[in-house]
Amino acid sequence: MTGRIVFFSTTRRWAARAFMPMPLAGLVVLIAPFVPVANIVPATLGALALSGMALSLAIAGRGAWLDRALGGPDKAFAWHRAAGYAAVAGLVGHWLLASSVGAGPIPPLADAGELAGLGAGVGIVVLSTISALRLVPHHWWRASHWLMGPLFAVSVFHTFLSAGPLPAFSPPWLVLLAVSGIGSWGWIASLRKVSRAEVPAHVTRIERRDGAIEFEVAADITTPRYRPGQFAALIVPGLSDEPHPFSIAGGSGARRQFGIRVAGDWTARLHREMRVGDMVTLGAPQGRFTPRLDSARKAQIWVAGGAGITPFLAALETMQPDDAAPITLIYVYRGAPGAIGLDRLHRQSARLPQLKLVLHDSACEGRITGLVLDAVMTALPRRCDLYMCGPEALKDMARAAYRRAEKAGRVRHEDFDFRAAWSLADLAAGVRRIALLFIGPAAAVGRAAPPAFKRLHAATGLSTLIPVRVAP
Numbered sequence: 500m501t502g503r504i505v506f507f508s509t510t511r512r513w514a515a516r517a518f519m520p521m522p523l524a525g526l527v528v529l530i531a532p533f534v535p536v537a538n539i540v541p542a543t544l545g546a547l548a549l550s551g552m553a554l555s556l557a558i559a560g561r562g563a564w565l566d567r568a569l570g571g572p573d574k575a576f577a578w579h580r581a582a583g584y585a586a587v588a589g590l591v592g593h594w595l596l597a598s599s600v601g602a603g604p605i606p607p608l609a610d611a612g613e614l615a616g617l618g619a620g621v622g623i624v625v626l627s628t629i630s631a632l633r634l635v636p637h638h639w640w641r642a643s644h645w646l647m648g649p650l651f652a653v654s655v656f657h658t659f660l661s662a663g664p665l666p667a668f669s670p671p672w673l674v675l676l677a678v679s680g681i682g683s684w685g686w687i688a689s690l691r692k693v694s695r696a697e698v699p700a701h702v703t704r705i706e707r708r709d710g711a712i713e714f715e716v717a718a719d720i721t722t723p724r725y726r727p728g729q730f731a732a733l734i735v736p737g738l739s740d741e742p743h744p745f746s747i748a749g750g751s752g753a754r755r756q757f758g759i760r761v762a763g764d765w766t767a768r769l770h771r772e773m774r775v776g777d778m779v780t781l782g783a784p785q786g787r788f789t790p791r792l793d794s795a796r797k798a799q800i801w802v803a804g805g806a807g808i809t810p811f812l813a814a815l816e817t818m819q820p821d822d823a824a825p826i827t828l829i830y831v832y833r834g835a836p837g838a839i840g841l842d843r844l845h846r847q848s849a850r851l852p853q854l855k856l857v858l859h860d861s862a863c864e865g866r867i868t869g870l871v872l873d874a875v876m877t878a879l880p881r882r883c884d885l886y887m888c889g890p891e892a893l894k895d896m897a898r899a900a901y902r903r904a905e906k907a908g909r910v911r912h913e914d915f916d917f918r919a920a921w922s923l924a925d926l927a928a929g930v931r932r933i934a935l936l937f938i939g940p941a942a943a944v945g946r947a948a949p950p951a952f953k954r955l956h957a958a959t960g961l962s963t964l965i966p967v968r969v970a971p
């Protein structure tokens with residue numbers, strides 16, 4: 500049975516991949532009739548690079564409607580990244596294969612157009628590498644990433660003024676003009692978003708934990724209502740003026756609660772230096788990770804790891820006791836002294852008969868395995884929605900257990916890392932996965948495999964078919 504589930508999920512994934520070349524095929528169909536045969540491939544790759552960048556910028560400058568359409572800001576960021584990587588692939592191919600054709604639409608500017616293409620190409624590859632690898636601090640990455648807009652403008656100059664094969668005013672030329680307009684609009688819209696109004700607030704309560712902090716802020720002026728599962732950007736002027744996103748962990752009226760795990764420099768300083776009375780700035784609520792909470796809901800399983808408990812804390816706070824479909828919350832944390840919201844969860848569990856709490860302290864019980872998740876999922880009704888927030892490896896395990904238990908329903912997850920950059924450890928794990936494809940599972944679970952990979956393999960036996968990303 501397990502083999503059948505894995506076969507179908509793998510087939511679905513391959514079917515999804517099979518659709519990925521379709522935009523490329525569309526560009527070939529658009530461009531091929533208008534350029535010499537030898538230029539079809541380089542011209543198509545150039546068009547892919549420009550369109551990918553335009554789409555990426557349009558998503559960056561998106562309004563709330565596009566977030567809604569794509570399933571939330573974290574999903575929008577995933578599309579933004581995918582479009583960006585497609586652009587880089589197109590750019591590199593175009594760079595390797597393209598050569599000048601004719602004298603260009605304005606011959607005195609053709610050389611400048613070529614040079615612009617080279618400069619933009621180098622700049623985009625460098626910025627994309629900085630983006631993809633977690634080598635520089637987040638605020639440096641953000642600052643560098645804003646340069647993508649000007650580089651797009653330079654790429655547009657290259658597209659229309661270098662000596663290329665596309666005839667002016669031909670259908671593909673006009674499409675690329677529209678694409679350039681969309682990308683420019685996205686860039687301008689993304690710059691305007693930065694200065695969106697925020698609400699001043701001050702800290703009213705703090706609880707410090709081992710490697711985590713829980714606190715409440717009260718807004719000084721009317722603050723927009725939020726839905727459980729949404730997040731807000733926090734600026735703490737005493738630390739820096741960089742906004743950091745955090746799920747709202749509860750609170751009503753002017754009050755908002757947060758639970759924050761120390762993940763780097765900024766959160767470490769917050770943990771050390773935040774005091775009651777400090778001023779903060781609260782961004783507008785965003786996001787769509789909202790489980791159905793009324794009594795018409797289906798059975799649900801919530802899987803939270805570490806700070807990933809915060810959206811569920813807000814959800815539980817708004818629930819009324821009922822005897823409708825049950826909610827099973829699996830909370831995996833490392834050590835009770837550092838666990839966010841543990842006491843609140845116990846209170847909610849006593850108040851809400853529909854809530855079944857499964858606590859897993861990995862400091863005492865070891866890392867959670869697929870077998871534990873299997874045991875919990877098997878006991879739940881077949882129609883059951885899955886909501887997950889926490890480390891990637893935990894979410895992958897939960898997804899796999901949900902599939903093995905043959906559940907049917909919505910599967911939703913929240914990502915706490917919009918950038919999804921690769922650390923050097925992730926890169927090493929990626930190389931091992933590629934090795935696995937060639938050398939076979941035995942090599943991948945051998946001595947060189949990362950511990951999370953070995954555990955997953957031991958627990959499920961399916962890790963060759965489940966994408967594994969080792970949590971940082």
Ligand SMILES: Cc1cc2nc3c(=O)[nH]c(=O)nc-3n(C[C@H](O)[C@H](O)[C@H](O)COP(=O)(O)OP(=O)(O)OC[C@H]3O[C@@H](n4cnc5c(N)ncnc54)[C@H](O)[C@@H]3O)c2cc1C
Nearest residue numbers: 637742743744745746759760762763764765766806809915
């Ligand atoms: C929608 C969302 C909700 C989140 N909710 C919570 C929560 O409830 N509790 C919690 O502990 N953490 C939450 N996070 C994660 C939190 O934003 C980061 O851990 C924090 O910003 C790290 O800052 P740092 O400088 O201390 O760490 P760093 O070492 O600089 O970074 C650690 C990680 O956080 C990311 N990050 C750093 N700075 C920013 C920033 N300004 N904006 C976005 N990402 C950044 C980095 O890309 C890196 O992956 C959430 C993230 C997102 C995207």
